[in-house]
Amino acid sequence: MLQHAKRALLGDLAAFSSDPLGFVEERLIGETRPLPVRFANRTVVLVARPDAVQHVLVDAAERYGKSRYQARLRPLLGDGMITASGERWAHARRAARPGLAGDALDKGVDLALPLVAQELARQAAALGRPVEVPELAGRLTMRMAAAAMFHHVMDDETADEVYLASRFLHERITQSMLRFIDFDSVLPTPRRARFHSTIARMNRLAADIARQNGGLLPLLAPLHAQHGPAVTRDEIITLLFAGFETTAQVASWVLYVLACRPDLVAWIRQETAPLLARGGDLEAQALRALKRTRAVVDEVMRLYPSTWWIAREALQDDQLCGLAVARGTPVLIVPWALHRQPDLWDSADAFDPMRFLEGAPVKFAYMPFGVGPRACVGMQLARANVTAIAALLTAAFDLQALSGRYDRLRPVGGVTLAPPVGGLQLSFRLRRQ
Ligand code: HEM
Numbered sequence: 211m212l213q214h215a216k217r218a219l220l221g222d223l224a225a226f227s228s229d230p231l232g233f234v235e236e237r238l239i240g241e242t243r244p245l246p247v248r249f250a251n252r253t254v255v256l257v258a259r260p261d262a263v264q265h266v267l268v269d270a271a272e273r274y275g276k277s278r279y280q281a282r283l284r285p286l287l288g289d290g291m292i293t294a295s296g297e298r299w300a301h302a303r304r305a306a307r308p309g310l311a312g313d314a315l316d317k318g319v320d321l322a323l324p325l326v327a328q329e330l331a332r333q334a335a336a337l338g339r340p341v342e343v344p345e346l347a348g349r350l351t352m353r354m355a356a357a358a359m360f361h362h363v364m365d366d367e368t369a370d371e372v373y374l375a376s377r378f379l380h381e382r383i384t385q386s387m388l389r390f391i392d393f394d395s396v397l398p399t400p401r402r403a404r405f406h407s408t409i410a411r412m413n414r415l416a417a418d419i420a421r422q423n424g425g426l427l428p429l430l431a432p433l434h435a436q437h438g439p440a441v442t443r444d445e446i447i448t449l450l451f452a453g454f455e456t457t458a459q460v461a462s463w464v465l466y467v468l469a470c471r472p473d474l475v476a477w478i479r480q481e482t483a484p485l486l487a488r489g490g491d492l493e494a495q496a497l498r499a500l501k502r503t504r505a506v507v508d509e510v511m512r513l514y515p516s517t518w519w520i521a522r523e524a525l526q527d528d529q530l531c532g533l534a535v536a537r538g539t540p541v542l543i544v545p546w547a548l549h550r551q552p553d554l555w556d557s558a559d560a561f562d563p564m565r566f567l568e569g570a571p572v573k574f575a576y577m578p579f580g581v582g583p584r585a586c587v588g589m590q591l592a593r594a595n596v597t598a599i600a601a602l603l604t605a606a607f608d609l610q611a612l613s614g615r616y617d618r619l620r621p622v623g624g625v626t627l628a629p630p631v632g633g634l635q636l637s638f639r640l641r642r643q
């Protein structure tokens with residue numbers, strides 16, 4: 211009876227909220243058209259086909275804006291590059307891009323690489339103990355992102371504190387997005403108070419980073435005159451958040467899959483061994499040559515895309531691949547399902563990095579970093595950091611999976627992908643030659 215009433219009120223939102231990944235798999239895999247569903251009193255269109263992705267994010271991108279779901283991110287991200295639109299967004303993106311490409315990127319990655327070496331030393335001192343991979347990856351990628359983008363070195367205590375703060379923020383924002391009515395957003399609950407005090411902690415971190423004004427931050431100075439001083443705070447928090455959670459998620463699955471697949475570890479060691487034998491230290495430029503390691507990272511991002519859904523909203527009435535979409539309709543693009551479409555991928559469920567060495571995917575069938583004008587600005591940085599983590603940790607250690615086979619585990623579909631409920635543990639062992 212209650213179930214029936216819930217379903218009548220919430221429509222498909224009830225099933226979506228209880229198991230978002232299961233819901234999109236069931237409804238979208240094998241579906242060739244955009245699919246309207248009902249979330250409470252709204253029609254929402256789900257998309258997991260290349261032609262529809264191309265339409266919404268590229269060809270007709272000006273007809274689809276960032277959706278109202280983004281409003282839930284604003285208390286944290288303010289008016290940064292992810293939440294902003296129009297001239298404010300375009301200006302920030304133009305300003306920041308050179309700091310995330312070319313020589314500036316290489317310089318940043320070179321500053322981040324010693325942090326992986328520190329992690330190796332830490333793990334070498336405690337071989338054999340169970341390690342929660344998302345925690346290791348979270349702290350490490352956060353420090354790497356801060357070093358690479360802002361030339362800011364976080365001490366251990368700050369990294370721990372900020373990592374725990376971000377985990378709470380991630381959970382809280384996910385909750386607020388999936389609830390029909392989110393009381394913690396409007397009533398003076400303890401959770402709301404904690405949310406605001408955690409944001410205050412992040413603001414102090416942003417202020418410390420801003421004071422140093424390193425890395426790409428001087429590039430943002432021209433924005434102040436036009437858009438006010440909050441620009442720096444908002445972009446620091448946006449870049450750090452957009453940058454580290456997503457990267458940590460990918461790094462976690464890369465390490466965990468490798469812990470289950472010694473065949474792949476042996477395969478990538480063949481390309482890392484000559485590089486490391488030469489000088490011992492890996493440099494940013496050399497990472498580009500690690501084609502096998504990068505293919506493992508690409509395959510992880512196919513099956514575990516951190517941004518497993520991307521939200522837009524129709525700014526005007528439109529025809530989306532034959533479906534009439536009314537102005538104001540939310541459109542959810544779902545890489546989780548797109549990356550598993552059986553007609554677009556051979557053995558879609560199998561983990562097979564070779565597919566990325568043998569040929570390019572169908573256009574718009576693979577989009578872990580989004581596509582079009584709002585595609586990820588940190589793509590190269592993310593790839594470099596994860597490649598470095600995978601190459602260096604597997605070169606130093608054997609990895610033993612402690613949470614079971616990767617293909618029996620399931621991440622949680624939150625605002626971005628989150629680790630499986632039971633965690634993702636492995637241990638590092640002395641490498642057998
Ligand atoms: C593996 C790691 C990463 C993944 C999977 C990822 C994924 C994405 C995706 C799918 C989008 C497009 C969202 C949309 O269209 O609504 C995006 C946007 C963005 N990403 Fe990333 N990202 C990653 C790492 C990074 C890093 C390291 C940075 C740091 C610079 C970053 C900064 C951003 C920003 C600022 C945007 C908004 C761009 C805009 O709207 O113009 N991301 N990311």
